[in-house]
Amino acid sequence: MKAKQKLLVFGASGHAKVVIDIVERQGEFEIVGLLDDDLDRRGEQFYGYPVLGSRAELPALYSAQLRHALVAIGDNAGRAAVAAHLAQQGWRFASAIHPSASIGRGVEIGPGSVIMAACVVNADTYLGAQVIVNTGATLDHDCRIEDAVHIAPGCHLCGGVSVGSGSLLGVGAAVIPSVRIGKNAIVGAGSTVIHDVADHAKVSGSPAKPPG
Numbered sequence: 001m002k003a004k005q006k007l008l009v010f011g012a013s014g015h016a017k018v019v020i021d022i023v024e025r026q027g028e029f030e031i032v033g034l035l036d037d038d039l040d041r042r043g044e045q046f047y048g049y050p051v052l053g054s055r056a057e058l059p060a061l062y063s064a065q066l067r068h069a070l071v072a073i074g075d076n077a078g079r080a081a082v083a084a085h086l087a088q089q090g091w092r093f094a095s096a097i098h099p100s101a102s103i104g105r106g107v108e109i110g111p112g113s114v115i116m117a118a119c120v121v122n123a124d125t126y127l128g129a130q131v132i133v134n135t136g137a138t139l140d141h142d143c144r145i146e147d148a149v150h151i152a153p154g155c156h157l158c159g160g161v162s163v164g165s166g167s168l169l170g171v172g173a174a175v176i177p178s179v180r181i182g183k184n185a186i187v188g189a190g191s192t193v194i195h196d197v198a199d200h201a202k203v204s205g206s207p208a209k210p211p212g
Contacts, residue, residue: 011072019072080148
């Protein structure tokens, strides 16, 4: 039986609980502990694993036996920043895919991405690095999701949708085919997107539109 690779999880929050659960269910990695930049967490037990300290501990932890990490931070900017810091120090990124997720033919999943329970990612969809596809979300064929995007629980993206880096799609949002959502955009919960969304825009409603 092949030995499991060791894994460091960065983040000790509710989101991290879900990530830990997925990693345990996958059975490919052995979690050795967590890091969190809240210095008061050092020495605590979190979901059965020790909090080993903050990012200051990274150089001491990196070794031939421990070089894989997974950033368990829900906030897009925070997750991207920590991932960049880890990458600069040579860490490799694991991805976490819940066993109940349906992953279609030709799907590409970037390093550090997390696909949660009951998700569907259909044929020839591309997910960049550090993407979160949250519980029960569906992405149909030929979608393109760039780095550090968070697709919240219950979102539904039709075929050919593209989402720029750093964007957030709120709970239950729906996007019709071939729409482009720009970089660092926010789509409000329950919105229906029927037109392209510009970079840095905030839209909500059905149909989704900017405030005012």
